[in-house]
Amino acid sequence: MAAVQKTIVFTSNNLAPIRRTSPAAVIDESTFHLARMIADSAERFADRPATRVEGPDGQWTTTSYAGFHRQILAFARALVARGIQPGDRIAIFANNHPEWSLADLGALSAGAVVVPVFAASTAEQVRHILVDSGSRMVVVAGQREAEIVAEAMTPSTSQGNGDGGSVAEPVEVVTFDGLWRMLEEENRDQADEVARRIEAGRSEDVATIVYTSGTTGVSKGVMLAHGGFGNQMVAIDACWDFQPTDHSVCFLPLAHSLERLWTFHLFHCGCMNTYSPNPKKIGELLPKARPTLLVSVPMLFEKVMTGAKEQASSPVARGVMDWALRVGGQCQRAHRKGKEPAAYWRAQLPLADKLVLSKIRHAVGGNKTLMVSGGAPLRREVEEFFSAAGILLGQGYGLTESGPMMTIYRNDHYKLGTVGFVIKGSQIRIADGGEILVRGGSVMKGYWKNPEATAEAIRDGWLHTGDVGHVDPDGFVSITDRLKDIIVTANGKNVAPQAVEAALMADPVFEQAIVVGDARPCLVAVLQPSRDGWTTLATELGLSDDPTALAVDPAVREALTRRAADLTSGLAHHEQVRGVVVAHDRITMANGMVTATMKLRRRTIERAFAGQIDQLYKDLHGRRRG
Structure with a gap:
């Protein structure tokens, strides 16, 4: 007997809409373009802080939205002056820094397509991405990355490389210091051309080519459109109400599609983004930055939980922690059921919070408006740990190919152990064998220069994720495994x-x-x-x-x-x-x-x-x- 296929669609009829109070513009994904989005935010939130980074002296360097946008336009003019045409590819190879987003949005404002490269990439991986994408320029953080690019693009590695590509043109390498020198150029004659390109930008234009991390085989370039990002932001706006006073830490690599989407949405809402150039120091940064918003992969949350438990080294300390987590857990489980916790547990909560639970919140930078885990499965024990401490850690799910989000949760509509419900405007279907299929406005346009792989991934309009899962009667999605695993x-x-x-x-x-x-x-x-x-x-x-x-x-x-x-x-x-x-x-x-x-x-x-x-x-x- 054939397996039953089930389609779950989330629309405004499935769930009462949240009451949005954000002053951010309402997005029309049919006309959405990221360059116009940042221009609108610069006008709405001109004096509010857009980016922040900690210097070697421990002091913050903050840039306003108006100042950030002036830098973006200056970089766009410099690109036009150098002959960059709409559709040309510009790569970014660096750790997280405000300059990463400056180069990103500047390139998009010049009509270029951005190709992110993970900062930990090897010369071989860098070569594959630059050659396959045909990038004309690569923006790098500094000398280390410049040397890797030089190694990658030497004739011995760039020719006869086995991946069917070769360097069509020399690749210009621009360090962050070189980027700042470009911003000092006037290039006023290019201002009208930049304005024309921003105005002419279409939602269906490719914004970025993101190379998948490639758990099997050679990585492929995923083409994501401006309108796809707009589609994702509409889905986020349907569930969460970011305020300009909210702020986040940019911890996941910006080459990761989830962090990139998150950063774009922060800029759409007028929030501040604090950049973490050294991911190994995130534990030190979070208590200093005290973000109200945080998105990460499970590893960060696992380390916080493990670290907290390891600090309770004596039998007495372990007993106190277990007791505090039990108290917090009992109270939160009652709240999840819409009930008042029993007086017995309420009476113990203040002391449990003082001794243990508040310290857990401090480790992630204090109370959170929103804390999201994505990119990999999150264990139920970790969810319960943070829940006991008074922080809802919810999961989302998606692939680079899906734009990336496919499922989401709301603070008033979630279920621990699941990855949430399908985002607004998308559909999920469970196919034979349990594979999850998805379709919607944010799904990739295809793989760059790879129509065969595109046809294999998207069949009859449905993206085949390769993940196995199910949808429960309440519409919450659970992922059980990779199909090939x-x-x-x-x-x-x-x-x-x-x-x-x-x-x-x-x-x-x-x-x-x-x-x-x-x-x-x-x-x-x-x-x-x-x-x-x-x-x-x-x-x-x-x-x-x-x-x-x-x-x-x-x-x-x-x-x-x-x-x-x-x-x-x-x-x-x-x-x-x-x-x-x-x-x-x-x-x-x-x-x-x-x-x-x-x-x-x-x-x-x-x-x-x-x-x-x-x-x-x-x-x-x-x-x-x-």
Whole structure:
């Protein structure tokens, strides 16, 4: 019998509209253009702060909307003066900084198409993006990035490179210092041409080509239109009411489509954006910046939770934390049901908040109007942790190809453990096999210069996400796994590895966990402890704290095998982990096993540990026979 296909559509009839009080312009996605959006915001919010960044001396440098827009137009004029034509591609290769957004919106105001490059990209990855996109210019932060571009574009790597591309024209490299020198040029003769291009810009014009992080194969360039961003902003406006007094921290890489959309929407609403040039220092920045809005991947929220629990090192401190989280959790669960918490729990809340819960909020910069997790699955335990502390941490879901958002939540309409409901104006369908399909105004125009891949991804108007999930009776979407990641054991059992990995990652000892078992008799896992995890293991086993030695110590492997077995013992028999391979520090972005958006490249990891995995299965088989 064929599977039933179900379509869920969110419209204004599904959910009562929020009461919007923002002075931002109402968006008409049919005429939307990002260059006109920032011009409108500069007029509406001229004196309000647009960007902020902390200097080496610890002082903030803040730029108003009017000043920011003057810089944007100056860069656009400089581009026109250099012969940049509408549709030309300009790449940006840098960590987050106000100059990133300045170059972005300046290029868009000149009619160019922006190509973001993750700051952690290798020379080979940079070469592929610049060659494939045909970028004429690349804006880089400084000397480090300029040297990587130079290495990438030397004849030895740019010709005969195996990806079917070569450098058509020299690529001009502009550092942030060079960008500022360009802004000092008058170029007044170009002002009318820039104004003409902004006015002539159409919603269907390609705004950006975003290269997917590529968990499998070579990354492809996703073309997103100005109107697609407008569609996404309409959906955000339908759920959240950003005020000009709200402010956010730009922490996720701006090359990440979610951070880029978020930043555009902040500028649309007149909010301030505080940039985090060094993502490793986000823990120090958040209490200083105290943003009212925050979007991030789960890793940041996991680290806050793990750090808070590790600080409670003594039995007494752990007992106090457990008690405080229990009190906060009981109160919040009552609120979620629309009830008043029992007097017993209300009476304990002030002390619990003073001793523990307020400190959790301080770690993420204080109270939040909105805190969103996206880009990867978020464990229910993390949601409950922040909920107990008085912060709703909601999830969204999407792909670069979907623009990126597909689902969203509201502070008055959410369900923990789900990724929210489908955004306004889009449709979701669950196809045979459980794959999630989506269509709507923000879906990509296609893959750059790759009609075959486009036809494979978008069929009959539906974008095939490759993700498996379901929609519950209340319209909330849950993601269970990647379609290609589903493990089918030798016994014919289907296993969604993300659920098993989530059970393993509940143990703070582990930094990475990858489940393996396709066409095998049982599941095993490749486990990589964190730095603190190695210390914990050394202390528990009475061994020296040397991760290199610990990784090959049989006692460590036995201990981790017991942990994995205990953590998965509550799962179905075929979902339990029977053995482990111990990784030291090999599962990193630097060696290609983790993407720039912190997704694991499963097949790459399995190939890297293939010998150890094969030996583990031989050992397990020998034990069963014995």
